[in-house]
Amino acid sequence: MKAVAVIPSKREIRLVQQDEPELSTPSDVKLRMIDVGICGTDREIAAFQYGTPPTGSDYLVIGHESLGEVIEVGPAVTRVKIGDLVVPMVRRPCPHDYCVACRADRQDFCFTGDFQERGIQEKHGFMAQFVVDDEKYMNPAPKEMRDVAVLVEPLTIAEKGLTQVWQVQHRLPWSCPVTPGKAAPHCHRALVLGAGPVGLLGAMALMNNDFDTYVYSKEPAPNPKSQLLESIGAHYISSEKLAPEMLPQHIGNIDLVYEATGASSLSFEMMKYLGTNSIFVFTGVPGRKGPIEVDTDLVMRNLVLKNQVVFGTVNAGRDSFENSIRDLNIFFARWPVAVKSLITGRFPIEAHRDLLLGRPEGIKNVISLS
Numbered sequence: 001m002k003a004v005a006v007i008p009s010k011r012e013i014r015l016v017q018q019d020e021p022e023l024s025t026p027s028d029v030k031l032r033m034i035d036v037g038i039c040g041t042d043r044e045i046a047a048f049q050y051g052t053p054p055t056g057s058d059y060l061v062i063g064h065e066s067l068g069e070v071i072e073v074g075p076a077v078t079r080v081k082i083g084d085l086v087v088p089m090v091r092r093p094c095p096h097d098y099c100v101a102c103r104a105d106r107q108d109f110c111f112t113g114d115f116q117e118r119g120i121q122e123k124h125g126f127m128a129q130f131v132v133d134d135e136k137y138m139n140p141a142p143k144e145m146r147d148v149a150v151l152v153e154p155l156t157i158a159e160k161g162l163t164q165v166w167q168v169q170h171r172l173p174w175s176c177p178v179t180p181g182k183a184a185p186h187c188h189r190a191l192v193l194g195a196g197p198v199g200l201l202g203a204m205a206l207m208n209n210d211f212d213t214y215v216y217s218k219e220p221a222p223n224p225k226s227q228l229l230e231s232i233g234a235h236y237i238s239s240e241k242l243a244p245e246m247l248p249q250h251i252g253n254i255d256l257v258y259e260a261t262g263a264s265s266l267s268f269e270m271m272k273y274l275g276t277n278s279i280f281v282f283t284g285v286p287g288r289k290g291p292i293e294v295d296t297d298l299v300m301r302n303l304v305l306k307n308q309v310v311f312g313t314v315n316a317g318r319d320s321f322e323n324s325i326r327d328l329n330i331f332f333a334r335w336p337v338a339v340k341s342l343i344t345g346r347f348p349i350e351a352h353r354d355l356l357l358g359r360p361e362g363i364k365n366v367i368s369l370s
């Protein structure tokens with residue numbers, strides 16, 4: 001079968017021929033892959049910034065945002081059946097007895113860093129015609145989501161972030177006055193930094209929770225992303241139009257910031273304008289550049305005097321995948337055109353080079369495998 005692989009030792013990226021994987025335990029499931037999404041992580045692996053082949057292999061099959069169809073199941077499999085659509089999880093637990101997170105199936109909170117990630121770290125990924133894995137990493141998705149379910153994995157970032165927002169904000173009276181037909185956070189204002197796929201999916205998750213949602217990004221409006229956001233009722237603000245210090249005046253008390261740019265200087269600048277009792281969620285992984293100047297007195301004063309919380313979040317557990325499948329299905333019913341327009345291109349596997357190495361274009365590009 002065909003797969004897309006990087007060979008870090010030769011700094012090569014190309015199609016490889018592999019034997020089709022076979023079931024090896026009673027709880028294994030075999031998938032025919034349908035769609036694999038491409039994101040910044042894949043582009044960074046293709047630029048050899050990271051990505052580690054499995055032990056004994058000189059190459060790593062990439063791809064971690066995926067959708068497959070079950071074509072074979074082991075005798076002990078109960079969670080999925082042949083014909084089901086499934087979205088596989090990415091991270092696999094570390095082997096250590098003392099890692100209480102991995103031993104509790106919460107490898108997204110692994111303490112040791114010795115986890116593996118399919119398509120990223122020491123395990124082949126999903127940009128291949130067939131995949132085999134244990135059923136515990138498979139999440140079934142409704143059939144009507146076939147065209148968009150490749151967005152489930154990138155949406156898990158917002159889902160895990162929001163689960164933690166509820167947990168943290170539970171420490172204070174954050175609930176809004178009960179209003180019929182409105183979700184609990186309807187009186188809060190959320191600001192998303194960045195209008196890439198993570199930011200746009202985050203904005204949809206926030207809108208679905210009735211946050212008054214603003215997305216802050218570079219490009220002048222109108223543009224396809226600003227139009228998509230307006231169509232779901234969110235507000236787009238171009239940083240060319242409005243400087244960060246103007247945002248509180250424009251938005252009001254900023255209750256939640258969902259960072260989806262990986263730009264640390266903008267993010268730390270924004271921390272100065274966080275509202276009272278607010279929460280700031282970091283999801284981006286910036287490259288290491290030179291140090292920048294930050295007004296640490298102001299940030300620290302605000303953190304204390306305004307009861308603020310700042311946290312980072314990475315990867316996702318099964319609950320976030322299940323929430324993501326549930327919510328993407330809701331988004332798709334509410335905003336079918338907007339959700340479909342997140343996927344700006346579908347390409348054959350042979351197009352992998354341009355997609356991974358060329359100039360990033362569109363919102364989410366997908367390799368279709370069947």
Ligand SMILES: [Zn+2]
Binds near residue numbers: 040041042064154
């Ligand atoms: Zn990704």
Ligand SMILES: [Zn+2]
Binds near residue numbers: 093109113
């Ligand atoms: Zn662990």
